[in-house]
Structures are given as structure tokens and as C-alpha cells.
Amino acid sequence: MSARVVMVAAVARNGVIGNGPDIPWRIPGEQRLFKELTMGHVLVMGRTTYESIGRPLPGRTTIVLTRDPAWSAEGALVARSFDDALAQAATLPGDVMVVGGAQVYAAALPVATEQVISEIPLSPDGDVLYPAYDLADWVETAREQHDGYERVFLARAGVGEHLTG
Template identity: 65%
Template sequence: MAAVARNGVIGAGPDIPWRIPGEQAEFKALTLGHVLVMGRTTYESIGRPLPGRTTVVLTRDPSWAAPGVHVAHDLEAALALADTLPGDVMVAGGGEVYRAALPHADAHVLTQVHLEPAGDVTYPDLDPAVWQETGRRPGTAYDVVRVERRRA
């Protein structure tokens, strides 16, 4: 699950380089009741666990903790922990976590933002030989796109 600009940018440091009405509501609607796996920088940019969702924070710092979240120190541990919790497992950033989780993913829900902002965090390229678009809901400022792993 990610909001991605036309140029692949998803962030400028810890910040999202756009504010588009309705875009964050898409994220909320899709993730309510589910498990979010995210990196520590992404979590700290949000600043709190998101209501109605379970959060697993991935960090290399063995002493890091935050109230109301689960902590894992590598992706495999984060995904294994998330699998024991109620709801679907959704990766919610940042760029390093998306890249590391790509081999484990079976689908992406992308808010494709109709902008090309400057930024230093990007979403991984999806190889069309591996991934195919299976749904699109067009919008004025963004499209909501579902991409699924091709079946062999």
C-alpha cells in the first residue's frame, strides 16, 4: 500500500511531498482493521499508532520501543509476527521496507498521484513480467490502482 507520484517519489526525507484532499482517506479506508508493517522512520513521521490498525515497526535498533506498537528487528520477523495478528498484512513504507518486502508481496494497492514532486524516497519499480495491473479507479488528482503478481 503506497501513494506514488508519477516519477516514483513517495517521500522527501520523512515527509510526504503533497497534500491532496481524499488521498489519506483512501489509505485509512483500505487499512482499517489490518496490520501495518512499517519502518521506524515512517512510524516516527506519523508519530503514533494509527487508530483501528495494528502496527509492527521494523527497526535495527534493539533498544527502540514505542507504546502501542509491536517491534521487529528484521523483515522476516516483522512478517512472521504480523501473520499472527488479526487482519491482512500491509506494508506501509518506507522505501527500504517496500523494496525488501517486494519478494513477499502478492499485490500492491497504489494511489498513483498525478504529480512529479522532488523527493529522495522512491517506490520500487515493478517488473511488468512479474506484475500486472488488475484494477484502476481513476480520479482527478490520483488514481487508485491494484497490481497483482502474475501467476506462473
């Protein structure tokens, strides 16, 4: 696969990315930057993440991972595994933007070429965690200061061209 596989997440200091289907914070501007980063690309997300959004996001192709063979949503493609999602994405324009939840991030981590992490300086209660990864496998390529968070761009060590802020 020649497209980038980019994990995009907002992660609290304690690793929390969600509390059930909810994000346990609201940070003005962070979602606008998410939109700018992902516009024109393929979003890969789990069913719970999709249902928390409630619709395909405009200007992006949405692939939803689910084990439920009967599940479908108008305007979204359905994949039964992460490999299936990657195979579908390979036929579409744009990079693969993995946007949650925890199981999808965990499946993507071994093949991800980049991560764009909004580091949230909070430690909220939550039951959904971003997967642990070895920092030695990643190179920080950019860091942006924003009001209420920092956005960090990481590239897998040894991988060429990558996103920057």
C-alpha cells in the first residue's frame, strides 16, 4: 500500500481518548484542525465512533469497521476487519486516516506510518484508552502549540515523506 496510514487522535495525559462513546473534553479549535488534516482522505473508524458522530463527515470517504454482518449506514463503506478496510482504502484517493476507537487504533498501530496526536493536558475519567507504543519507534517531526493542547506529529522511524503541521 502506497498511501500513508495516519493515526489521528486527541489523547489525555492519562491515555484516555473516550468515556464510552463520548469525548470527555471540549477544546475549541481542535476539531477544526482535525477537519483540515483529514479533508479529502479516507477515514477508518469503528462502529461506535461512527455512531457517536452520527453520519459520514463531508469531504472524506468513511470506512466503518464492524463485526455485525447486518450493519450498514448510508454514505459509509463497511469493513469486517482492519485489513479489509486497508484493501478498500487502497482503491480510493487520499491517505488512510485512522480516527478511532481504541480497537481500531490498536489494529492500525503495527502498520501506521504516522501519528498526529493532540496532547490534552487533562486526566479525565474514561474507559477508552489510546494504545501504548514505543517512542523509540517514532520520530517527532513537528509540534504545534494551541490554546489548551499541543499537536504532535510523529513519523515511524525509517519512513520517508510525512505530514507536518
